[in-house]
Amino acid sequence: MxxxxxxxxxxxxxxxxxxxxxxxxxxxEGELEHVNAYTLVVAVALSAQATDAGVNKATRALFAKVTTPQQMLDLGEDGLIEHIKTIGLYRNKAKNVLKMSRILVDEYGGEVPCSRAALESLPGVGRKTANVVLNMWWKHPxxxxxxxxxxxxxxxxxxxxxxxxxxxxxxxxxxxxxxxxxxxxxxxxxxxxxxxxxxxxxxxxxxxxxxxxxxxxx
The missing domain is CATH 1.10.1670.10 (Helix-hairpin-Helix base-excision DNA repair enzymes (C-terminal))
Incomplete structure (x- = not known):
């Protein structure tokens, strides 16, 4: 009982x-390193079933060259995997990050939306990820x-x-x-x-x- x-x-x-x-x-402050709203979304999505320290170690070099959805698309899946292969479930996460980036470019002009519903509609972004982004970037409670x-x-x-x-x-x-x-x-x-x-x-x-x-x- x-x-x-x-x-x-x-x-x-x-x-x-x-x-x-x-x-x-x-x-x-949150411990995930990021430079803008897009890199924050990516970092939080990558952190599922992984530690913040492990994600930070993998994304420092990535975010030094990739800070926009279009740059991520230009990098491609193989290039992204090379950066994040130390993170658990990296292949599936890479696919989601690329799908998310395509939607952001095609439907949101390359900008990250600031509504929970829109964020949760993105591949690899659940309620927790959406809430982290809303809180850390847009200062929503x-x-x-x-x-x-x-x-x-x-x-x-x-x-x-x-x-x-x-x-x-x-x-x-x-x-x-x-x-x-x-x-x-x-x-x-x-x-x-x-x-x-x-x-x-x-x-x-x-x-x-x-x-x-x-x-x-x-």
Missing amino acids: KPAMRKPLPYHVIDEIFARFAAAEPTP AQAVDTHIFRLGNRTGIAPGKDVVAVERAIEDNVPAPYQLHAHHWMILHGRYVCVARKPKCPACLIRDLCPFEEKTE
């Missing part, structure tokens, strides 16, 4: 958690839920939910408005470096006293 889902923390506790996050890192945020949201009670969409909605509902813009960055960084899956680093956690997780490490 599955345990009951954790109840959301009280509003004043969540407010204090994000106040602490904001005090420690007022302007958190969109919440991109990955495994780190899903774990943190449920473990702490900040944003419990049975799936990523439910957690996304819970962040939108539970996190105070002043913290919405940076909420997913604070959560992903905390989940990636402190509230890790195995043996969370509770002694180093700045919200330890507010967190109801029963199995804290010493």
Whole structure:
């Protein structure tokens, strides 16, 4: 029998958690390297089932020469694969990046659209990727839920939910408005470096006293 889902923390506790996050890192940033909206979309699409560090290592040389959809089309599939072959699922990702680039050139004048629906219609771009681009490039308070945020949201009670969409909605509902813009960055960084899956680093956690997780490490 599955345990009951954790109840959301009280509003004043969540407010204090994000106040602490904001005090420690007022302007958190995503770790994927990019030079414009297009390279950001490509980087996020490549990061599926891969680490940001691994994607950055592969795309530094790529983005030094390719910064537009047309340049990507000119590079071609073999040229792109040569750059990203260290990334998991690189062949399928290369095909999607080229398909996406063709659509951007043919239907959007080479520009990346700024609506979630349009972004999600692009090959290789799902809801999470669209939310990352909306948040990081256009500064929309969109919440991109990955495994780190899903774990943190449920473990702490900040944003419990049975799936990523439910957690996304819970962040939108539970996190105070002043913290919405940076909420997913604070959560992903905390989940990636402190509230890790195995043996969370509770002694180093700045919200330890507010967190109801029963199995804290010493």
